[in-house]
Amino acid sequence: MSSQYGKKIKISIFGQSHSPAIGVSIDGLSAGIKIDTDELRAFLKRRAPGQSDISTARTEDDMPEILSGLAGGVTCGAPLAIIIRNEDARSADYRELRDIPRPSHADYAAHVKYGGHQDVAGGGHFSGRLTAPLCAAGGICLQILRGLGIHVGAHVLRIGGAEDDRFDPVNISAVDFDTIRENPLSVLRREAGESMRQQILEAREKGDSVGGVVECAAVGLPAGLGDPIFDGIENRIAGIVFGIPGAKGIEFGSGFAGGERMGSENNDSFFMDGKNIKTRTNNSGGILGGITNGMPVLFRVAFKPTPSIALEQDSVSLSRGENAVLKVKGRHDPCIVPRAVPCVEAAAAITLYDAYLDR
């Protein structure tokens, strides 16, 4: 069991990088919600490969086909299933990897787990391509949340040494999310995107890759979502975010920086804003005791540099049991962080809609 998530809604992801199709079943959506398929397609496009000089050369239309769950364009209570066909798969590129695992990729761990039967082509079920169905599910949740007045947005905060502005933890607004969607590379500050682009191009030139950080926020959430202990919003968001390949860290609110502070600095004082209770700062990232407090939910996710690089690397031959040198073929992103932005939004949207239904 591995590819399922959720409580009130349950998403179930399937597919491999080079299988006939990838897809997702989403069980538990409220009935009676109109789904805008054009908008869903536009959202998926933000994640799709082959769109610019800084992403993989693999091109996939990523046209989602909705197989079920709608009646007259409206959710009908039945699971909504979406598939996306894999078109531009070149499995031949991956043959060597069955024997020589790529450093820091899932190849070796999967080989042990599945006794050598894992689908090696394109990374199989471990491929970043599996974030397309995640985004399909998330894209639908984003639409539904918007109808509830809840907006989720993310931006690239850092790529290598280049850094964007941070969200203002207290005053994040849906307008910021629009700005990000207009800017190349999904940043708040256009020039930050330009520096990041340089970092990526340099990495690619060297046959290397580069990591980064995505920052995500949700506004408009009511207080009281989430549950104590193991079902807090932090647990749930982390539980889905680490399903995005390459995610290696997550922090909420002041996060790791909060670990260096005094309570008097880090505590968020309450005050009355008219009839509403708010906090003056938002070091808690909108979550206290696992439960939303009505302030923006705010978190950051660290992504490691893509492990698939063109440079020669040391590895081993599984069949011969000896050291070996690997030169990865195939088409790869020098930096997955910009394409991870909609994935993080999707993950947050799924969690928050699920918590909303479960309130």
Added chain:
Amino acid sequence: MSSQYGKKIKISIFGQSHSPAIGVSIDGLSAGIKIDTDELRAFLKRRAPGQSDISTARTEDDMPEILSGLAGGVTCGAPLAIIIRNEDARSADYRELRDIPRPSHADYAAHVKYGGHQDVAGGGHFSGRLTAPLCAAGGICLQILRGLGIHVGAHVLRIGGAEDDRFDPVNISAVDFDTIRENPLSVLRREAGESMRQQILEAREKGDSVGGVVECAAVGLPAGLGDPIFDGIENRIAGIVFGIPGAKGIEFGSGFAGGERMGSENNDSFFMDGKNIKTRTNNSGGILGGITNGMPVLFRVAFKPTPSIALEQDSVSLSRGENAVLKVKGRHDPCIVPRAVPCVEAAAAITLYDAYLDR
């Protein structure tokens, strides 16, 4: 639903800070395992309050009573239930908090969620005291893992500005864990503990508190544990670790630092160590594609400073709907990080034993 965790084993935590007892039911333990109750008590003692000048003055024996799950001192396949009585509860200290929520504590979020019916006394179900049953479950899993040759240990990496040595990601050994358990404040380097102690005492003197970071490792794990996408070891560990009050961030291996690196720096090359496949570095924290690769599992958890501080703070009166000033009474830790160390070990042990059974 909130206080349950696990797949093959299911732990179910109950209790409030001032309820008659707190406890845990652990369902799914293998049958036929001898449980050493003295060792369990010793482990719980590492978390228990009232043990030194740097923790809360509340004293609790925290003597666990095993109600079921054993036959002749050996696990019998039935759920193992443990309770710990609450003895030294002074509920009167908490009356004011029903109206004036403590900044950065769960009071307000819980008030909204439970319509004012939450147990305010001592933080109720949100109290750090609920980590005692977590540690009871974890202490049992630690014993079982050790019998399988798997060792889990954690140390305080940072408190405020004071920092301990890091684990050597490749060569962590169970001997390090013994060192930590002998050193005050659970550190690798004794002097680091002394600086941390100073930071905590200073915080307490000011009526303030201070945050920190715990680093945790597991050695002896076979490769192949965990599942792809939503059931990776990272997802699962994060899913339980955020159940420890105050945890606001987690990173695996190089984590956030990896987000600033190039792939060529961050990738972990494979090599043959005799007949074993190992990696020369361990920036992956022992997990690739959600699955263990046989290297030490390594992660760090950020804890915010305790929100309960003695200093006056701004808050609101829920009944009057106006701003109010709060001065928290009750007995509180100026720093929970040292007491969080066994909690993080417990969380990791539960997850890893669960993943082991689920392999």
Added chain:
Amino acid sequence: MSSQYGKKIKISIFGQSHSPAIGVSIDGLSAGIKIDTDELRAFLKRRAPGQSDISTARTEDDMPEILSGLAGGVTCGAPLAIIIRNEDARSADYRELRDIPRPSHADYAAHVKYGGHQDVAGGGHFSGRLTAPLCAAGGICLQILRGLGIHVGAHVLRIGGAEDDRFDPVNISAVDFDTIRENPLSVLRREAGESMRQQILEAREKGDSVGGVVECAAVGLPAGLGDPIFDGIENRIAGIVFGIPGAKGIEFGSGFAGGERMGSENNDSFFMDGKNIKTRTNNSGGILGGITNGMPVLFRVAFKPTPSIALEQDSVSLSRGENAVLKVKGRHDPCIVPRAVPCVEAAAAITLYDAYLDR
């Protein structure tokens, strides 16, 4: 994993027949509900042993102790944990059973599953005694449901050859449930109870036991509870009812008799009863497509005769691998059916409250 049930509420049962205590944690109850502990005790008494000449001689007070989940007598949102101490345990009676399994009891299956480490005394975790915590959880759900205008009741429909009247499927009312609770042996028709009592006494005289059927109904349920396919009300009720030791069959509405009918006989016609939609018959047992239709939910559960009988029986010696003769000692009910009545009510109440919260 074995002893947990539920979606929105999760009950987690622990204990063995002769362990220090048995108990249950109930996670997910709505906050703000007053629990009447006297009523809970009275409900548990209906299940408790040692109350008449037709049940086991083991006497247990079965006084429930609520360890958590309440604040001021009212549910506070935290898991409600209840334990019941085991007092009158005579483990010596069970020694022989470690080697010679009782026919039609769980002894042998448990021996294989747990490698001989199962708790043999009193049937361990498989004992009917574990229905006490089930009833504790169910008793609380029954109280809550009543506050919602939903009433659940069961009666003994048959013991051996003696049969009670059936519920009128369309016109069941809470008044019927009161009648049952006043009549000895939990029957609708007093004289039916007298015949049943005779059957039980005869069985006991012979050192034998006798089986029977319990019929259960719930009235006042709104239409629309339950989910299609695997989460229908039938699936859920069956999923908990087979947790009562001895249950071997369940049927909803016309059940097995419906399998001999024509559609025109078995279909329940709709009609307007004022502004309400009702059906003229209720062969569906109030459930269509897994979802309640507003008519009374109605089902019957078959219980096998208690396997522990005083007569000599053929069995095997596990240690010697040869045939053996067994004469069961210990104190046993000649018929568990009357004591199963509150268990079935409890199971139905837990399911229906869970489905109500999950609507």
Added chain:
Amino acid sequence: MSSQYGKKIKISIFGQSHSPAIGVSIDGLSAGIKIDTDELRAFLKRRAPGQSDISTARTEDDMPEILSGLAGGVTCGAPLAIIIRNEDARSADYRELRDIPRPSHADYAAHVKYGGHQDVAGGGHFSGRLTAPLCAAGGICLQILRGLGIHVGAHVLRIGGAEDDRFDPVNISAVDFDTIRENPLSVLRREAGESMRQQILEAREKGDSVGGVVECAAVGLPAGLGDPIFDGIENRIAGIVFGIPGAKGIEFGSGFAGGERMGSENNDSFFMDGKNIKTRTNNSGGILGGITNGMPVLFRVAFKPTPSIALEQDSVSLSRGENAVLKVKGRHDPCIVPRAVPCVEAAAAITLYDAYLDR
């Protein structure tokens, strides 16, 4: 949440009767198992409509397309997803049903649950057509079980008044299952099938339908599968079997008949059969305390007569809130019991393989 089942394997069913496709994702299959797609197609054919004069006139090829989960024809550890296109859908037949619910069909309950947004066409997600993906998942589990020496088979035990021979509870063998598959209507005794056929044809002639009972067995199972209380094999099988539309009762071993017996009649004595422990009778249906005891698992499922009949029936108009008369159009089976046989086999196979993996 509704359409998911399982513990170690998780099946997730999607689709509506007239949606573009129906399908299933099966997560958790062991890696390295060759799937015989011809055999899978042949198994699905046993369930498919339009094959004889006694089933619906709707014709569907029901050709399964495997979208993922295989690499080189062998399971690779990733979820195996299968879809089946809906070809011969005539939605126009169903328009009236949006207003006038069919007696004893899910129409009204679904209308309430989904606020009128349910997919009415062909019964939507509640259609018997959704058993095609159940059979696809079950067909794969049947193949895998056979490789483990475990065989599952079912037959029509009764249709209306016509009855087949029962399985011999102790000596069921895989040969019986072959016999059944060769006989028309899936019976043990050919002539029983002929009487059943007569009953079905008579029902159809009258514009009526008829119910029945399916008996199912599994042989070759090791002792020790299943868990106590809520995760027993009975709970699990019932939890999936009630997902088959029309199932209204289930009994294991002697079931309801056992409720009329004495313990001395119903108990299954153990004896040594060479080195194996067996029971002389099998009134327990191979399950004790929820756990297999090594004897054949044996159960029976009651199916109500198809609610869609051609005769005029009383119903109500939801829009007008008044009584109405309904004459169902569309193409329907006069008896679903023969087509339910592979569904019951599929349900049992999924459960037993899941329990096998979870042992």
